[in-house]
Amino acid sequence: MRILVTHLTRMREDRICVAGLTNTGEHVRPVADEQVLDRSHLLANGGLFDVGAVVELGEVEDVGVKPEVEDRLFALASARYEFHLEPDTYWKFASAHVKPGLREIFGPDLQPVGGTMIVPVAKGEASLGAFAPKSGPELFLDDRGRVRARLNHSGSSLRLPVTDIRVYDQRLNPREDVMEWLNRECRQGCVLTVGLSRPFKGASRPIEEHWLQINNLHPASDPLWMNAPGSTVNSQEKGLVDPAATTRLRVVK
DSSP states (O other), rough: OEEEEEEEEETTTTTTEEEEEETTTTTEEEEEOOOOOOOGBGGGSSSOOTTEEEEEEOOOEOOOTTTBTOOOOOOEEGOOEEEEHHHHHHHHHHHHBBBHHHHHOOTTOOOTTTEEEETTTSSSSOOOEEEEOSSSSSEEEOTTTTTEEEETTTTTEEEEEEBBGGGTTSSSSHHHHHHHHHHHHHGEEEEEEEEEEOOOEEEOOOOEEEEEEEEEEETTTOOOOOTTTOOSSOTTTTTTTOTTHHEEEEEEE
């Protein structure tokens, strides 16, 4: 199975989570066989994964259960990085597979809780998706120094955690220059890839639940962050863009 990486997020410690789209727009979350994905598996560190990269996973096994119906078990040793998409091609493909809003992604089991939303364990229709908000989110640091985003959606004011790995440095500290850049760029339009966390118990909640988060931000003006702070060389200059990428993406399986 081949996927275009559209979700790339930080988790606890050095761990990462990866997800992407098949050529039909199906979301897939690769789950490595007997191995935890961490920052060593990023393309920049000699691994496979980067936003905008097309990765061949090899044979996969559907291990998804609600709401994490996208989980696919794969053998890391058999997977390979293939190529990057050009930013314009990436934007057209990613924005062609957005839903109108959050409930259209996750289903009617999505419930508001304070400034965020949750899905009960074993409920919901999906745990990954993408949508284009009517107005861009505003990133900020909360009183614990965590990156969050203010987002107005369907009459609700949300304050969602942001887990985009590119918003953090190697020590997992927030990159405030990147946050400011995103706040400017996303005003011109953006696609948000969103997801539900693995189940955990919130501070004021009695049971484990899946919590809504913004996985990645894709500004319309610069969807692959070519001009973001710290991005001094674009993918084509690094020799990552395949000139036949548009054609080859059509045969993702």
